[in-house]
Amino acid sequence: MASIVRFCNSFLLTWILIVTVTRILAEAGAGVFRPKPWALAHATFYGDETASATMGMSVWYGNLFMDGYGTDTVALSSTLFNNGFACGTCYQIKCYQSSACHKDAMFTTVTATNLCPPNWAEPSDNGGWCNPPRVHFDMSKPAFMKIADWKAGIVPVAYRRVPCQRNGGLRFVFQGNGYWLLAYAMNVGGGGDIGSMWVKGSGTGWISMSHNWGASYQAFATLGGQALSFKLTLYTTRQTVIAWNVAPSSWCVGLTYSSNVNFR
Structure with missing residues (x-):
């Protein structure tokens, strides 16, 4: 009887170990999102200091203030937008090698809530900033003003995608x-x-x-x-x-x- 009990206990411990390892491997396979490497792009802004122009739009979040996103939002060029699947992604953006950069601003973190559509009537280096395959960020004006002088209109930036830090549940x-x-x-x-x-x-x-x-x-x-x-x-x-x-x-x-x- 004692040997049977020892066998059952050993089997139970082995089973628990297998289940635990399997769960860990499954979680590793569907891993926690990690920050991506820095890359270069450009950024502009739209709207005014109230960011009222960012409400609604293509992602259909509605009122971004009521939904908890505030003014730290950005519209992505279609190269990043991924047919809407990029909605809700988060980026760190910092002004890069421009006289318009705020010297004391490391970066600002924004959530992608809109699409910046192509403007085929303008070249991609002069007005058609969101034309593919260009990577571009059209920021709310309050977010843009955190990293650069808004009078510049457009600035080179370094960016990377980062995990979204949220309070509360879905x-x-x-x-x-x-x-x-x-x-x-x-x-x-x-x-x-x-x-x-x-x-x-x-x-x-x-x-x-x-x-x-x-x-x-x-x-x-x-x-x-x-x-x-x-x-x-x-x-x-x-x-x-x-x-x-x-x-x-x-x-x-x-x-x-x-x-x-x-x-x-």
Whole structure:
């Protein structure tokens, strides 16, 4: 009997070790987002000191102040925008080798919330700053003013993509109707870029949502009257989190629902 007990205990410890190692390897495979190397580009700005021109736009975050992004935002040229999958990514940007640079400013950190569309009527070195394949940052004016004199208009910059540091959990804004749910994922930490999203009603299995645009995903399903959970996978790192019971069965479109989980 004692030998059987020892065998069972040994088997149990081995099984626990295998499960632990497997989980660690899985997390390593879908790793935590790390800062990327510095690279060179240019930056301009749009709007005024209030950053009111940054509200809404192509990512459909809505009011960036209410959504927690404030004025530290940037529109990406299409080379970086990645058909909207780059929405929510974060960058450190510093002015580089220009007389307009603020000497005491190391860098500023911004979130990508908009697309800077190409201007094919202008050459890429004189007005068409966001024309592909050019890498360009069109910053909100308050963000630009943190690194350079706004009168310069355009400055060379060094940039790198960094993890997004967020307070609190993922947030979801609902739009749609009884047969179509459109959800905007906001306050996304880690890599910041949602690559896949699923929704689960309290009476359904997981339903794959299709990418609508920017940070929004949609499901053509009847989900009214059900509590909703969401599963999200980041585009870059392939990390996945599940936000259980984000919205109660009485959820309504037009409201924001918060979870207690986020990416790191």
